[in-house]
Amino acid sequence: MPEFDFRSGKRDSRRPGRAKTTRGRRPANKPAADPRAIAYDVTSRVSTSDSFTNLLLPKALASAGMDARGNAFATELVYGTQRWRGLLDAVIVSAAKRPATDIDDTVLDVLRIGTFQALFMNVPDHAVVSKSVDLARSKAGARSAGFVNAVMHRVVARSRQEWESIVVSRIGKGRPAERLGVRYSHPAWIVEELEKAWNAAGYAADAGSQDVVDDPIGAMLAADNEAPDVTLVARPGLVTRDELIAQLPDRAEHESGRWSPYAVRVHGVNPERLAYVRAGLAGVEDEGSQLAALALAYAPIEGDKDSSWLDMCAGPGGKTALLGSLAAQRHAVLNANEPSAHRARLVRDNVRALPDGTIGEVWERDGRELGAEHAGEFDRVLVDAPCSGLGSLRRRPEARWRKKPEDITELAEIQRALLNSALDATRFGGTVAYVTCSPALAETRAIVDAVLASRKDAERLDAAAVLRAVNPAIPLPERPGDVQLFEHLHGTDQMFISLIRKH
Ligand SMILES: C[S@@+](CC[C@H](N)C(=O)[O-])C[C@H]1O[C@@H](n2cnc3c(N)ncnc32)[C@H](O)[C@@H]1O
Secondary structure, eight states: OOEETTTTTETTSSSSTTEEEETEEEEETSSOOOOOHHHHHHHHHHHHHOHHHHHHHHHHHHTOOOOOOOHHHHHHOOOOHHHHHHHHHHHHHHHHHSSGGGOOOOHHHHHHHHHHHHSSSSSOHHHHHHHHHHHHHHHGGGHHHHHHHHHHHHHSOOOOHHHHHHHHSSOOOOOHHHHHHHTTOOHHHHHHHHHHHHHSSOOOTSSSSSHHHHOHHHHHHHHHHSOOOOOEEEOTTTOOOOHHHHSSSSEEEEEEEESSEEEEEESSSGGOOOOHHHEEEEEEHHHHHHHHHHHHHSOHHHHHOOEEEEESSSSTOHHHHHHHHHHHHHTTTEEEOOHHHHHHHHHHHHHTOOOSSSSSEEEEHHHHHHHHTTTEEEEEEEEEEOOOOOGGGOTTTTHHHHOGGGGTTHHHHHHHHHHHHHHHHHHEEEEEEEEEEEEOGGGGGHHHHHHHHOOSSSSEOHHHHHHHHOTTOOOOOOOSSSEEEOHHHHSSSOOOEEEEEEO
8 A cells, every 4th residue: 555645645656565554564454544534533532522632642643553754744733733723713714704603613623624734834735725625525524525625725825924914913903912812822811811920920121032022922822832842850869860861862862951950851752761761760850840849949948957848739740759859868758648549659650769768658638638737747848739730731732722711710729728738737947839830820929929918927938049049040030039930931831939938
Protein backbone atom coordinates (compact mmCIF):
# COMPACT_ATOMS: atom_id res chain seq x y z
CA MET A 1 0.00 0.00 0.00
CA PRO A 2 1.52 3.36 -0.97
CA GLU A 3 2.32 5.83 1.80
CA PHE A 4 0.05 8.81 2.52
CA ASP A 5 1.37 12.18 1.29
CA PHE A 6 -0.23 14.74 3.59
CA ARG A 7 0.79 17.77 1.51
CA SER A 8 -1.13 16.68 -1.59
CA GLY A 9 -3.57 14.56 0.34
CA LYS A 10 -2.89 11.64 -2.05
CA ARG A 11 -1.31 8.26 -1.68
CA ASP A 12 2.30 8.53 -2.82
CA SER A 13 2.70 5.80 -5.42
CA ARG A 14 6.43 6.55 -5.84
CA ARG A 15 7.21 5.10 -2.45
CA PRO A 16 5.52 1.74 -2.31
CA GLY A 17 5.94 -0.44 0.73
CA ARG A 18 7.49 2.19 3.03
CA ALA A 19 4.49 2.55 5.27
CA LYS A 20 6.01 1.56 8.59
CA THR A 21 4.09 1.95 11.80
CA THR A 22 5.81 3.43 14.84
CA ARG A 23 5.75 -0.02 16.39
CA GLY A 24 6.55 -2.01 13.27
CA ARG A 25 4.97 -2.60 9.91
CA ARG A 26 1.32 -2.01 9.24
CA PRO A 27 -0.42 -5.26 8.24
CA ALA A 28 -0.41 -5.59 4.43
CA ASN A 29 -4.20 -5.68 4.16
CA LYS A 30 -4.85 -2.60 6.32
CA PRO A 31 -5.26 0.67 4.36
CA ALA A 32 -3.02 3.59 5.40
CA ALA A 33 -4.86 5.76 7.92
CA ASP A 34 -5.67 9.32 6.92
CA PRO A 35 -4.19 11.80 9.44
CA ARG A 36 -7.04 14.24 8.72
CA ALA A 37 -9.62 11.61 9.62
CA ILE A 38 -7.71 10.79 12.83
CA ALA A 39 -7.54 14.53 13.61
CA TYR A 40 -11.27 14.83 12.98
CA ASP A 41 -12.13 11.87 15.23
CA VAL A 42 -10.08 13.24 18.13
CA THR A 43 -11.25 16.85 17.62
CA SER A 44 -14.88 15.79 17.47
CA ARG A 45 -14.63 13.68 20.64
CA VAL A 46 -12.92 16.53 22.49
CA SER A 47 -15.59 18.99 21.24
CA THR A 48 -18.52 16.85 22.27
CA SER A 49 -17.33 15.19 25.50
CA ASP A 50 -15.12 15.89 28.51
CA SER A 51 -12.23 13.97 26.92
CA PHE A 52 -8.70 15.38 26.92
CA THR A 53 -6.62 15.73 23.76
CA ASN A 54 -3.46 14.51 25.44
CA LEU A 55 -5.15 11.25 26.45
CA LEU A 56 -7.14 10.57 23.28
CA LEU A 57 -4.55 11.43 20.66
CA PRO A 58 -1.79 8.97 21.64
CA LYS A 59 -4.33 6.12 21.63
CA ALA A 60 -5.71 7.18 18.25
CA LEU A 61 -2.20 7.37 16.79
CA ALA A 62 -1.19 4.02 18.23
CA SER A 63 -4.15 2.24 16.67
CA ALA A 64 -3.82 4.06 13.32
CA GLY A 65 -0.28 2.78 12.76
CA MET A 66 0.85 5.74 10.62
CA ASP A 67 4.48 6.62 10.00
CA ALA A 68 6.25 9.41 11.93
CA ARG A 69 5.25 12.07 9.39
CA GLY A 70 1.60 11.10 9.54
CA ASN A 71 1.72 11.15 13.33
CA ALA A 72 3.39 14.58 13.36
CA PHE A 73 0.85 15.97 10.87
CA ALA A 74 -2.15 14.66 12.84
CA THR A 75 -0.65 15.93 16.12
CA GLU A 76 -0.06 19.46 14.80
CA LEU A 77 -3.55 19.48 13.31
CA VAL A 78 -5.30 18.33 16.48
CA TYR A 79 -3.43 20.60 18.92
CA GLY A 80 -3.50 23.58 16.56
CA THR A 81 -7.22 23.22 15.85
CA GLN A 82 -7.97 23.14 19.58
CA ARG A 83 -5.74 26.09 20.45
CA TRP A 84 -6.85 28.30 17.59
CA ARG A 85 -10.54 27.39 17.69
CA GLY A 86 -11.61 30.94 18.58
CA LEU A 87 -9.93 32.51 15.56
CA LEU A 88 -10.85 29.59 13.27
CA ASP A 89 -14.52 29.89 14.22
CA ALA A 90 -14.52 33.65 13.55
CA VAL A 91 -13.03 33.01 10.09
CA ILE A 92 -15.50 30.19 9.36
CA VAL A 93 -18.48 32.33 10.43
CA SER A 94 -17.28 35.12 8.20
CA ALA A 95 -16.62 32.83 5.22
CA ALA A 96 -19.87 30.90 5.72
CA LYS A 97 -21.87 34.08 6.26
CA ARG A 98 -23.82 32.45 9.05
CA PRO A 99 -23.38 32.03 12.81
CA ALA A 100 -21.51 28.98 14.14
CA THR A 101 -24.70 27.85 15.88
CA ASP A 102 -26.30 27.44 12.42
CA ILE A 103 -23.57 25.04 11.29
CA ASP A 104 -23.88 21.34 12.05
CA ASP A 105 -21.32 20.24 14.71
CA THR A 106 -19.72 17.62 12.47
CA VAL A 107 -19.39 20.07 9.59
CA LEU A 108 -18.01 22.73 11.92
CA ASP A 109 -15.23 20.39 13.11
CA VAL A 110 -14.40 19.50 9.48
CA LEU A 111 -14.21 23.24 8.66
CA ARG A 112 -12.03 23.93 11.71
CA ILE A 113 -9.57 21.25 10.62
CA GLY A 114 -9.54 22.58 7.07
CA THR A 115 -9.20 26.22 8.14
CA PHE A 116 -6.29 25.42 10.45
CA GLN A 117 -4.45 23.76 7.55
CA ALA A 118 -5.19 26.74 5.31
CA LEU A 119 -4.04 29.43 7.74
CA PHE A 120 -1.33 27.76 9.81
CA MET A 121 0.14 24.81 7.91
CA ASN A 122 2.09 24.60 4.73
CA VAL A 123 -0.59 22.64 2.85
CA PRO A 124 -1.46 23.68 -0.74
CA ASP A 125 -4.88 25.31 -1.13
CA HIS A 126 -6.22 22.68 -3.54
CA ALA A 127 -5.37 19.89 -1.10
CA VAL A 128 -6.97 21.78 1.80
CA VAL A 129 -10.22 22.20 -0.14
CA SER A 130 -10.43 18.74 -1.69
CA LYS A 131 -9.46 16.89 1.49
CA SER A 132 -11.97 18.94 3.52
CA VAL A 133 -14.71 18.03 1.06
CA ASP A 134 -13.71 14.32 1.23
CA LEU A 135 -13.72 14.47 5.02
CA ALA A 136 -17.13 16.18 5.04
CA ARG A 137 -18.54 13.49 2.73
CA SER A 138 -17.26 10.66 4.88
CA LYS A 139 -18.17 12.18 8.28
CA ALA A 140 -21.26 14.33 7.57
CA GLY A 141 -22.67 12.82 4.38
CA ALA A 142 -22.68 13.88 0.73
CA ARG A 143 -25.11 16.77 1.29
CA SER A 144 -22.50 18.70 3.28
CA ALA A 145 -19.91 18.61 0.48
CA GLY A 146 -21.17 21.64 -1.46
CA PHE A 147 -21.27 23.87 1.62
CA VAL A 148 -17.81 22.79 2.79
CA ASN A 149 -16.44 23.28 -0.72
CA ALA A 150 -17.83 26.83 -0.91
CA VAL A 151 -16.63 27.84 2.58
CA MET A 152 -13.16 26.37 2.15
CA HIS A 153 -12.73 28.10 -1.22
CA ARG A 154 -13.46 31.42 0.49
CA VAL A 155 -11.11 30.59 3.40
CA VAL A 156 -8.11 29.73 1.21
CA ALA A 157 -8.57 32.90 -0.84
CA ARG A 158 -7.03 35.03 1.95
CA SER A 159 -3.94 34.80 4.14
CA ARG A 160 -4.05 34.42 7.89
CA GLN A 161 -3.10 38.09 8.34
CA GLU A 162 -5.92 39.21 6.06
CA TRP A 163 -8.44 37.08 7.89
CA GLU A 164 -7.15 38.32 11.27
CA SER A 165 -7.71 41.95 10.30
CA ILE A 166 -11.13 41.20 8.84
CA VAL A 167 -12.49 39.35 11.87
CA VAL A 168 -10.85 41.66 14.43
CA SER A 169 -12.10 44.82 12.66
CA ARG A 170 -15.67 43.52 12.96
CA ILE A 171 -15.44 43.86 16.75
CA GLY A 172 -15.86 47.41 18.03
CA LYS A 173 -12.74 49.26 19.29
CA GLY A 174 -14.53 49.63 22.63
CA ARG A 175 -14.23 45.87 23.26
CA PRO A 176 -10.46 45.39 23.46
CA ALA A 177 -10.57 42.04 25.32
CA GLU A 178 -12.79 40.57 22.62
CA ARG A 179 -10.53 41.87 19.88
CA LEU A 180 -7.47 40.35 21.57
CA GLY A 181 -9.48 37.22 22.32
CA VAL A 182 -10.24 36.64 18.64
CA ARG A 183 -6.75 37.53 17.44
CA TYR A 184 -5.09 35.17 19.94
CA SER A 185 -7.94 32.68 20.25
CA HIS A 186 -8.87 33.09 23.92
CA PRO A 187 -12.27 33.69 25.54
CA ALA A 188 -12.54 37.42 26.35
CA TRP A 189 -13.01 36.81 30.10
CA ILE A 190 -9.68 34.93 30.23
CA VAL A 191 -7.98 37.82 28.41
CA GLU A 192 -9.35 40.15 31.11
CA GLU A 193 -8.16 37.91 33.95
CA LEU A 194 -4.66 37.59 32.49
CA GLU A 195 -4.45 41.33 31.90
CA LYS A 196 -5.46 42.11 35.49
CA ALA A 197 -2.86 39.62 36.76
CA TRP A 198 -0.12 41.20 34.62
CA ASN A 199 -1.03 44.72 35.74
CA ALA A 200 -0.95 43.69 39.40
CA ALA A 201 2.27 41.68 39.22
CA GLY A 202 4.61 44.66 39.62
CA TYR A 203 7.12 44.09 36.80
CA ALA A 204 9.06 47.07 35.52
CA ALA A 205 7.81 48.59 32.28
CA ASP A 206 11.00 47.42 30.55
CA ALA A 207 11.00 43.83 31.89
CA GLY A 208 11.53 41.19 29.23
CA SER A 209 12.08 41.08 25.50
CA GLN A 210 10.99 43.84 23.13
CA ASP A 211 7.83 41.87 22.28
CA VAL A 212 6.87 41.78 25.94
CA VAL A 213 7.67 45.46 26.44
CA ASP A 214 5.74 46.57 23.33
CA ASP A 215 2.68 44.40 23.85
CA PRO A 216 2.73 42.43 27.11
CA ILE A 217 -0.83 41.10 26.82
CA GLY A 218 -0.41 40.06 23.19
CA ALA A 219 2.89 38.33 24.09
CA MET A 220 1.19 36.64 27.02
CA LEU A 221 -1.68 35.31 24.89
CA ALA A 222 0.68 34.27 22.10
CA ALA A 223 2.71 32.23 24.62
CA ASP A 224 -0.41 30.23 25.49
CA ASN A 225 -0.56 29.10 21.87
CA GLU A 226 2.95 27.63 21.87
CA ALA A 227 3.66 24.04 22.88
CA PRO A 228 5.79 24.08 26.07
CA ASP A 229 9.28 22.58 26.25
CA VAL A 230 9.71 19.45 28.29
CA THR A 231 11.65 20.37 31.41
CA LEU A 232 13.40 17.85 33.62
CA VAL A 233 14.52 18.24 37.21
CA ALA A 234 17.73 16.62 38.43
CA ARG A 235 16.76 16.04 42.04
CA PRO A 236 19.59 17.41 44.20
CA GLY A 237 21.58 14.81 46.11
CA LEU A 238 20.22 12.07 43.83
CA VAL A 239 21.68 12.99 40.44
CA THR A 240 23.47 16.06 39.09
CA ARG A 241 22.33 18.09 36.12
CA ASP A 242 25.51 17.05 34.22
CA GLU A 243 24.84 13.37 34.88
CA LEU A 244 21.30 13.79 33.61
CA ILE A 245 22.47 15.62 30.48
CA ALA A 246 25.06 12.89 29.84
CA GLN A 247 22.23 10.36 29.71
CA LEU A 248 20.29 12.17 26.98
CA PRO A 249 20.34 10.51 23.53
CA ASP A 250 23.25 11.74 21.38
CA ARG A 251 21.32 14.09 19.14
CA ALA A 252 18.86 15.37 21.74
CA GLU A 253 18.66 19.13 21.84
CA HIS A 254 18.89 20.40 25.38
CA GLU A 255 19.82 23.39 27.46
CA SER A 256 20.22 24.02 31.15
CA GLY A 257 17.16 25.55 32.71
CA ARG A 258 17.08 29.32 32.77
CA TRP A 259 16.25 29.82 36.43
CA SER A 260 16.33 26.67 38.53
CA PRO A 261 19.78 25.19 39.21
CA TYR A 262 18.27 21.72 38.76
CA ALA A 263 16.39 22.20 35.46
CA VAL A 264 17.24 20.83 32.01
CA ARG A 265 15.04 21.71 29.03
CA VAL A 266 14.93 19.01 26.36
CA HIS A 267 13.49 18.66 22.86
CA GLY A 268 12.61 15.46 21.09
CA VAL A 269 13.26 13.28 24.13
CA ASN A 270 10.83 10.83 25.65
CA PRO A 271 11.60 11.31 29.37
CA GLU A 272 10.20 7.90 30.23
CA ARG A 273 13.09 6.33 28.32
CA LEU A 274 15.71 7.95 30.58
CA ALA A 275 17.01 5.59 33.26
CA TYR A 276 17.37 8.40 35.83
CA VAL A 277 13.73 9.36 35.31
CA ARG A 278 12.57 5.75 35.50
CA ALA A 279 14.51 5.34 38.74
CA GLY A 280 13.02 8.52 40.28
CA LEU A 281 16.35 10.39 40.56
CA ALA A 282 15.05 12.89 38.02
CA GLY A 283 11.55 13.83 36.91
CA VAL A 284 9.55 15.95 34.53
CA GLU A 285 8.83 19.30 36.20
CA ASP A 286 8.23 22.77 34.82
CA GLU A 287 10.70 25.39 36.06
CA GLY A 288 7.86 27.38 37.62
CA SER A 289 7.06 24.42 39.87
CA GLN A 290 10.74 24.00 40.71
CA LEU A 291 10.94 27.67 41.72
CA ALA A 292 7.86 27.28 43.94
CA ALA A 293 9.51 24.41 45.84
CA LEU A 294 12.81 26.32 46.04
CA ALA A 295 11.04 29.43 47.37
CA LEU A 296 9.72 27.46 50.32
CA ALA A 297 12.99 25.63 50.94
CA TYR A 298 14.99 28.90 50.97
CA ALA A 299 12.43 31.10 52.72
CA PRO A 300 13.74 32.65 55.94
CA ILE A 301 12.45 31.11 59.16
CA GLU A 302 13.07 32.26 62.72
CA GLY A 303 14.73 29.96 65.23
CA ASP A 304 17.06 27.02 64.71
CA LYS A 305 14.56 24.21 64.27
CA ASP A 306 14.15 23.27 60.61
CA SER A 307 13.52 19.56 60.74
CA SER A 308 9.85 19.10 59.96
CA TRP A 309 8.23 20.04 56.63
CA LEU A 310 4.76 19.42 55.20
CA ASP A 311 3.41 19.32 51.62
CA MET A 312 -0.33 19.71 52.21
CA CYS A 313 -1.72 19.25 48.65
CA ALA A 314 0.90 16.95 47.23
CA GLY A 315 -0.55 14.89 44.39
CA PRO A 316 0.91 13.84 42.00
CA GLY A 317 4.10 14.69 43.89
CA GLY A 318 6.40 16.64 41.57
CA LYS A 319 7.06 19.32 44.18
CA THR A 320 7.10 16.71 46.97
CA ALA A 321 10.03 14.95 45.30
CA LEU A 322 12.06 18.16 44.85
CA LEU A 323 11.23 19.41 48.34
CA GLY A 324 12.06 15.96 49.71
CA SER A 325 15.48 15.92 48.07
CA LEU A 326 16.20 19.38 49.54
CA ALA A 327 14.87 18.25 52.93
CA ALA A 328 17.16 15.20 52.81
CA GLN A 329 20.21 17.45 52.39
CA ARG A 330 19.20 19.27 55.59
CA HIS A 331 18.23 16.09 57.48
CA ALA A 332 14.64 17.31 57.67
CA VAL A 333 11.62 15.01 57.39
CA LEU A 334 8.89 15.84 54.84
CA ASN A 335 5.32 14.68 55.40
CA ALA A 336 2.95 14.76 52.46
CA ASN A 337 -0.82 14.83 52.20
CA GLU A 338 -3.11 14.13 49.26
CA PRO A 339 -6.81 13.26 49.66
CA SER A 340 -7.18 11.46 46.33
CA ALA A 341 -6.02 7.85 46.80
CA HIS A 342 -4.86 7.58 43.20
CA ARG A 343 -2.84 10.79 43.39
CA ALA A 344 -1.43 9.77 46.79
CA ARG A 345 -0.08 6.61 45.11
CA LEU A 346 1.60 8.84 42.50
CA VAL A 347 3.18 10.83 45.35
CA ARG A 348 4.60 7.63 46.89
CA ASP A 349 5.92 6.61 43.50
CA ASN A 350 7.50 10.03 42.87
CA VAL A 351 9.47 9.96 46.14
CA ARG A 352 10.64 6.35 45.86
CA ALA A 353 14.29 7.26 45.27
CA LEU A 354 14.64 9.60 48.25
CA PRO A 355 16.89 8.41 51.08
CA ASP A 356 15.12 6.29 53.71
CA GLY A 357 13.56 8.39 56.43
CA THR A 358 13.15 11.53 54.29
CA ILE A 359 9.41 11.06 53.81
CA GLY A 360 7.59 10.65 57.09
CA GLU A 361 4.00 9.86 56.16
CA VAL A 362 1.86 10.25 53.06
CA TRP A 363 -1.58 11.01 54.50
CA GLU A 364 -4.77 10.79 52.46
CA ARG A 365 -6.65 13.48 54.35
CA ASP A 366 -8.52 16.71 53.79
CA GLY A 367 -5.79 19.29 54.31
CA ARG A 368 -8.27 21.54 56.09
CA GLU A 369 -8.19 19.15 59.06
CA LEU A 370 -4.43 18.97 59.43
CA GLY A 371 -4.01 22.40 61.06
CA ALA A 372 -5.98 21.39 64.14
CA GLU A 373 -4.48 17.91 64.34
CA HIS A 374 -0.86 18.99 63.90
CA ALA A 375 -1.04 22.48 65.40
CA GLY A 376 2.31 24.27 65.45
CA GLU A 377 4.23 21.18 64.31
CA PHE A 378 5.93 22.17 61.08
CA ASP A 379 8.76 24.55 60.18
CA ARG A 380 7.87 24.83 56.48
CA VAL A 381 4.53 24.08 54.83
CA LEU A 382 3.64 24.08 51.13
CA VAL A 383 0.04 24.72 50.08
CA ASP A 384 -0.02 24.06 46.34
CA ALA A 385 -3.74 24.71 46.28
CA PRO A 386 -6.32 23.20 43.94
CA CYS A 387 -7.11 26.00 41.46
CA SER A 388 -8.58 26.77 38.04
CA GLY A 389 -5.29 25.99 36.27
CA LEU A 390 -5.52 29.17 34.20
CA GLY A 391 -1.72 29.35 34.35
CA SER A 392 -1.10 26.25 32.25
CA LEU A 393 -3.48 26.66 29.32
CA ARG A 394 -0.64 25.93 26.89
CA ARG A 395 -0.48 22.35 28.23
CA ARG A 396 -4.16 21.55 27.68
CA PRO A 397 -5.30 23.05 24.38
CA GLU A 398 -9.02 22.46 24.98
CA ALA A 399 -9.01 23.85 28.53
CA ARG A 400 -9.62 27.52 27.67
CA TRP A 401 -12.92 26.63 25.95
CA ARG A 402 -14.17 24.57 28.88
CA LYS A 403 -13.36 26.92 31.73
CA LYS A 404 -15.94 29.35 33.02
CA PRO A 405 -15.56 32.62 34.93
CA GLU A 406 -16.96 30.97 38.08
CA ASP A 407 -14.06 28.45 38.05
CA ILE A 408 -11.75 31.09 39.46
CA THR A 409 -13.98 31.91 42.41
CA GLU A 410 -15.58 28.60 43.28
CA LEU A 411 -12.45 27.25 45.00
CA ALA A 412 -11.87 30.43 47.05
CA GLU A 413 -13.38 29.04 50.22
CA ILE A 414 -11.28 25.87 50.17
CA GLN A 415 -8.16 27.85 49.18
CA ARG A 416 -8.61 30.16 52.19
CA ALA A 417 -9.32 27.21 54.48
CA LEU A 418 -6.23 25.32 53.29
CA LEU A 419 -4.02 28.37 53.83
CA ASN A 420 -5.48 28.88 57.31
CA SER A 421 -4.96 25.21 58.12
CA ALA A 422 -1.36 25.41 56.88
CA LEU A 423 -0.69 28.41 59.12
CA ASP A 424 -2.25 26.56 62.07
CA ALA A 425 0.06 23.60 61.39
CA THR A 426 3.12 25.88 61.29
CA ARG A 427 5.18 26.71 64.39
CA PHE A 428 5.78 30.33 65.35
CA GLY A 429 8.64 31.61 63.20
CA GLY A 430 7.95 29.01 60.51
CA THR A 431 6.91 29.78 56.92
CA VAL A 432 4.10 28.75 54.58
CA ALA A 433 4.26 28.95 50.79
CA TYR A 434 0.86 29.51 49.15
CA VAL A 435 1.15 28.50 45.50
CA THR A 436 -1.26 28.20 42.57
CA CYS A 437 -0.88 27.38 38.91
CA SER A 438 -3.15 30.28 38.10
CA PRO A 439 -2.47 34.00 37.89
CA ALA A 440 -6.16 34.94 38.47
CA LEU A 441 -6.22 37.51 41.28
CA ALA A 442 -9.27 35.91 42.93
CA GLU A 443 -7.31 32.74 43.72
CA THR A 444 -3.91 34.29 44.34
CA ARG A 445 -3.41 37.69 46.01
CA ALA A 446 -7.05 37.96 47.13
CA ILE A 447 -6.77 34.67 49.07
CA VAL A 448 -3.57 35.72 50.82
CA ASP A 449 -4.97 39.21 51.55
CA ALA A 450 -8.15 37.75 53.03
CA VAL A 451 -6.31 35.28 55.25
CA LEU A 452 -3.80 37.90 56.46
CA ALA A 453 -6.65 40.30 57.22
CA SER A 454 -8.39 37.64 59.29
CA ARG A 455 -5.52 36.68 61.59
CA LYS A 456 -2.93 38.53 63.64
CA ASP A 457 -0.26 35.81 63.67
CA ALA A 458 0.86 35.93 60.04
CA GLU A 459 2.83 38.33 57.82
CA ARG A 460 3.70 38.38 54.15
CA LEU A 461 7.39 37.85 53.36
CA ASP A 462 9.31 39.08 50.34
CA ALA A 463 9.08 36.07 48.01
CA ALA A 464 10.78 38.10 45.27
CA ALA A 465 13.88 38.54 47.47
CA VAL A 466 14.00 34.81 48.23
CA LEU A 467 13.91 33.92 44.53
CA ARG A 468 16.45 36.67 43.74
CA ALA A 469 18.82 34.90 46.12
CA VAL A 470 18.17 31.56 44.35
CA ASN A 471 19.08 33.17 41.00
CA PRO A 472 19.62 36.93 40.52
CA ALA A 473 18.84 36.59 36.79
CA ILE A 474 15.16 35.71 37.32
CA PRO A 475 12.97 38.64 36.22
CA LEU A 476 11.15 39.59 39.42
CA PRO A 477 8.71 42.29 40.50
CA GLU A 478 10.21 45.64 41.47
CA ARG A 479 8.22 45.83 44.70
CA PRO A 480 8.72 43.35 47.56
CA GLY A 481 6.18 40.57 48.13
CA ASP A 482 4.44 37.90 46.07
CA VAL A 483 5.80 36.61 42.78
CA GLN A 484 3.67 35.85 39.76
CA LEU A 485 5.58 34.00 37.02
CA PHE A 486 4.48 34.36 33.40
CA GLU A 487 4.98 32.15 30.36
CA HIS A 488 5.91 35.09 28.14
CA LEU A 489 8.43 36.51 30.60
CA HIS A 490 9.87 33.40 32.26
CA GLY A 491 9.00 30.60 29.83
CA THR A 492 7.37 28.77 32.76
CA ASP A 493 3.83 27.92 33.74
CA GLN A 494 2.18 30.91 35.40
CA MET A 495 2.83 29.99 39.04
CA PHE A 496 1.89 32.34 41.85
CA ILE A 497 4.14 32.17 44.92
CA SER A 498 3.43 33.90 48.22
CA LEU A 499 5.48 33.33 51.38
CA ILE A 500 3.83 33.90 54.76
CA ARG A 501 5.52 33.75 58.14
CA LYS A 502 3.71 32.76 61.32
CA HIS A 503 4.65 34.98 64.25
C1 LIG B 1 -2.20 21.83 42.18
S1 LIG B 1 -2.42 20.21 42.67
C2 LIG B 1 -0.92 19.87 43.52
C3 LIG B 1 0.24 19.56 42.61
C4 LIG B 1 1.42 18.98 43.35
N1 LIG B 1 1.85 19.85 44.44
C5 LIG B 1 2.60 18.71 42.47
O1 LIG B 1 3.50 19.57 42.35
O2 LIG B 1 2.66 17.64 41.85
C6 LIG B 1 -3.56 20.37 43.98
C7 LIG B 1 -3.83 19.09 44.72
O3 LIG B 1 -4.65 19.41 45.85
C8 LIG B 1 -5.46 18.30 46.11
N2 LIG B 1 -6.58 18.71 46.98
C9 LIG B 1 -7.85 19.01 46.64
N3 LIG B 1 -8.57 19.28 47.75
C10 LIG B 1 -7.74 19.15 48.79
C11 LIG B 1 -7.90 19.27 50.20
N4 LIG B 1 -9.07 19.57 50.74
N5 LIG B 1 -6.84 19.04 50.98
C12 LIG B 1 -5.63 18.74 50.44
N6 LIG B 1 -5.42 18.61 49.13
C13 LIG B 1 -6.46 18.80 48.31
C14 LIG B 1 -5.88 17.83 44.73
O4 LIG B 1 -6.29 16.48 44.77
C15 LIG B 1 -4.60 18.03 43.93
O5 LIG B 1 -3.85 16.86 43.89
